[in-house]
Amino acid sequence: MTAGKAYDCIIIGAGPGGLQAAIHLARYNRRVLLVDRGGGRTSHALEIENYLGLERVGGKELVETGIRQIQSFGAEFRREQGFTVVTDRARYQASYVVVSAGATEKPPPIKGMNRFFGRTIFTCVDCDGYRTTGRNLVILGDSLETVRLALAMRQMFTPEITLVLPPALRLPPDQAELLNEDGIAFLTGIPAEFLGDPELTGVRLQDGRQAACEVVMLNYDYVLNDAFLAGLGLERDSGGGKLATDHFCETSVKNLFALGALKSGKAQAIIAAGQGAAVGIEINRRLLEL
Numbered sequence: 520m521t522a523g524k525a526y527d528c529i530i531i532g533a534g535p536g537g538l539q540a541a542i543h544l545a546r547y548n549r550r551v552l553l554v555d556r557g558g559g560r561t562s563h564a565l566e567i568e569n570y571l572g573l574e575r576v577g578g579k580e581l582v583e584t585g586i587r588q589i590q591s592f593g594a595e596f597r598r599e600q601g602f603t604v605v606t607d608r609a610r611y612q613a614s615y616v617v618v619s620a621g622a623t624e625k626p627p628p629i630k631g632m633n634r635f636f637g638r639t640i641f642t643c644v645d646c647d648g649y650r651t652t653g654r655n656l657v658i659l660g661d662s663l664e665t666v667r668l669a670l671a672m673r674q675m676f677t678p679e680i681t682l683v684l685p686p687a688l689r690l691p692p693d694q695a696e697l698l699n700e701d702g703i704a705f706l707t708g709i710p711a712e713f714l715g716d717p718e719l720t721g722v723r724l725q726d727g728r729q730a731a732c733e734v735v736m737l738n739y740d741y742v743l744n745d746a747f748l749a750g751l752g753l754e755r756d757s758g759g760g761k762l763a764t765d766h767f768c769e770t771s772v773k774n775l776f777a778l779g780a781l782k783s784g785k786a787q788a789i790i791a792a793g794q795g796a797a798v799g800i801e802i803n804r805r806l807l808e809l
């Protein structure tokens with residue numbers, strides 16, 4: 520392992536949050552290193568339509584443009600795995616660290632998922648709920664929270680909904696009644712395969728039954744990409760999951776900032792980017808030593 524250069528700030532994660540922080544800091548002529556392992560939620564977003572100033576932009580395109588943009592202002596970019604402040608190739612020094620490593624969806628293994636994920640299979644109502652408008656929708660989940668999701672989707676987007684929950688989950692009668700009142704079909708079963716080629720046409724359950732659909736909304740857990748922070752004992756929010764931060768996005772470790780999906784609050788590309796801008800400005804203010 521080589522001893523690396525010193526930076527004013529090291530940023531982990533090239534999503535909108537990390538990239539926007541890098542743009543701001545590099546445009547204060549600060550020495551910035553952005554480390555990223557590739558992939559990430561934004562890269563999975565086929566088309567983002569709710570980002571101010573960009574009518575429609577591919578997630579990959581947003582990230583790749585951002586990387587070119589930070590490099591044009593002199594920030595360095597490295598694709599590296601296994602960052603811990605020390606990466607697998609070198610040890611870097613910085614006065615500030617910004618972590619914007621995001622989260623990863625953890626749906627159960629269902630055959631055919633990759634063919635449709637981000638195109639007609641969605642995970643985020645705020646991002647892609649709109650794309651289900653007026654379409655035949657199947658909602659898959661593993662918690663009773665999914666009933667609320669189905670009722671909300673019915674209000675906002677489409678009357679044609681089938682909700683599928685695992686047999687082990689007992690649906691309380693009052694919730695069954697609500698689904699019934701809203702005309703939402705309800706099945707218990709384990710999803711085994713997404714059907715259709717090239718377009719999604721349905722979901723096959725393990726027992727062979729099929730639910731026809733054009734679009735799917737998944738409601739499963741996700742994991743934070745924060746394993747490399749484990750040794751720091753960072754405070755978590757009251758839900759016990761996401762990183763607790765103050766209004767500067769600073770974690771319980773001084774000069775360590777967290778953005779985007781890692782920290783408590785809503786996870787949206789434009790929110791992460793706004794946090795990145797605010798953190799960039801704040802770190803520069805601290806560096807100014809005036």
Ligand SMILES: Cc1cc2nc3c(=O)[nH]c(=O)nc-3n(C[C@H](O)[C@H](O)[C@H](O)COP(=O)(O)OP(=O)(O)OC[C@H]3O[C@@H](n4cnc5c(N)ncnc54)[C@H](O)[C@@H]3O)c2cc1C
Pocket residue numbers: 531532533534535536537554555556557558559560561562563564565566567568569599600601602619620621622624636637641642643645646647744747778779780781786787788789791
């Ligand atoms: C299918 C899909 C569609 C979406 N559509 C929209 C939409 O239309 N509008 C919207 O606002 N939001 C959308 N989102 C959500 C949005 O992408 C995220 O909420 C937002 O981008 C969060 O940004 P972030 O910077 O926190 O993380 P991300 O964009 O997830 O970026 C994190 C980066 O950190 C890197 N990383 C992780 N761990 C490490 C590590 N240990 N070392 C180095 N690098 C690491 C990852 O490789 C990745 O590049 C969508 C998400 C998905 C999955």
